[in-house]
Amino acid sequence: MAEALNISNLKYSYGENVALKGVNLSLREGEILSVLGPNGSGKTTLLKVISGILHDYKGSIKLYGKEISRYSVKELAKLVSYIPQEFSPAFDLKCETIVLFGRNPYVKAFKGFVKEDYKIVSESMEKADILDFKERLFRTLSGGERQRVVIAKAIAQKGKLMLLDEFTSHLDPGHSQKLMELVKNMIKQEEITAINIAHDINQAINISDRLAFLKAGRVIAHGRVEDILSVSLIEEVYEARSSIIENPITKKPLVVFY
Numbered sequence: 001m002a003e004a005l006n007i008s009n010l011k012y013s014y015g016e017n018v019a020l021k022g023v024n025l026s027l028r029e030g031e032i033l034s035v036l037g038p039n040g041s042g043k044t045t046l047l048k049v050i051s052g053i054l055h056d057y058k059g060s061i062k063l064y065g066k067e068i069s070r071y072s073v074k075e076l077a078k079l080v081s082y083i084p085q086e087f088s089p090a091f092d093l094k095c096e097t098i099v100l101f102g103r104n105p106y107v108k109a110f111k112g113f114v115k116e117d118y119k120i121v122s123e124s125m126e127k128a129d130i131l132d133f134k135e136r137l138f139r140t141l142s143g144g145e146r147q148r149v150v151i152a153k154a155i156a157q158k159g160k161l162m163l164l165d166e167f168t169s170h171l172d173p174g175h176s177q178k179l180m181e182l183v184k185n186m187i188k189q190e191e192i193t194a195i196n197i198a199h200d201i202n203q204a205i206n207i208s209d210r211l212a213f214l215k216a217g218r219v220i221a222h223g224r225v226e227d228i229l230s231v232s233l234i235e236e237v238y239e240a241r242s243s244i245i246e247n248p249i250t251k252k253p254l255v256v257f258y
């Protein structure tokens with residue numbers, strides 16, 4: 001698989017506050033990378049810089065071989081979809097309208113949405129299992145249902161890189177796991193590359209090809225789950241004691257904090 005993303009010596013500051021201090025990361029097409037790290041380590045900043053929400057970074061972010069600052073806003077919007085913890089539109093909108101937002105980068109001047117856009121919206125809502133919500137007002141849905149609408153919007157956008165920012169953090173364990181499974185299957189089926197910000201290390205282990213640990217704006221470990229995970233790394237990242245055992249069901253590593 002070709003390289004989707006290559007980040008080299010990435011630095012980003014909010015005024016005096018240096019949030020990213022020289023981040024290096026790479027990701028192949030079709031892979032899921034989970035980024036973990038303590039509060040304030042720079043995870044959300046990293047996603048916002050990659051998605052083009054934050055500009056004026058230093059260093060290099062190559063997406064499919066081209067520096068992201070050289071993509072137009074529209075080109076980047078077609079390639080990258082960003083899924084936040086919580087999406088709260090300013091107006092009272094129907095779910096279908098929100099999913100239709102995913103088609104914005106494809107609208108041609110003076111033409112508006114065309115039949116094809118509505119067809120893609122229906123297909124995307126079907127994939128996210130929310131066709132029944134088409135006419136419902138977004139604000140009337142539960143947290144988990146809302147996140148499904150946001151996922152459908154990302155599917156409709158047909159981006160190649162999906163950025164997930166703790167997108168299940170407001171959900172109970174059952175809904176969180178179901179949504180994670182849905183997204184993981186969708187990523188693999190549609191050959192999307194994904195970066196997932198996570199606090200739940202065991203959930204990250206279950207869905208990811210690779211992990212990256214950020215601390216104070218630097219990547220302190222990055223690689224395949226089985227190659228990098230260790231008790232000493234967990235202690236360095238979280239300053240917490242843990243034991244790593246084999247998950248009896250999945251046979252993957254299971255981190256137990258104590």
Ligand SMILES: Nc1ncnc2c1ncn2[C@@H]1O[C@H](COP(=O)(O)OP(=O)(O)OP(=O)(O)O)[C@@H](O)[C@H]1O
Nearest residue numbers: 014017018019037038039040041042043044045046
């Ligand atoms: N808009 C902002 N203005 C100034 N400083 C900011 C801003 N947003 C974030 N920061 C700072 O940048 C650093 C990294 O924040 P960021 O939100 O990227 O961390 P995070 O790892 O995503 O944290 P969390 O796990 O708590 O969500 C923190 O020190 C934070 O205070």
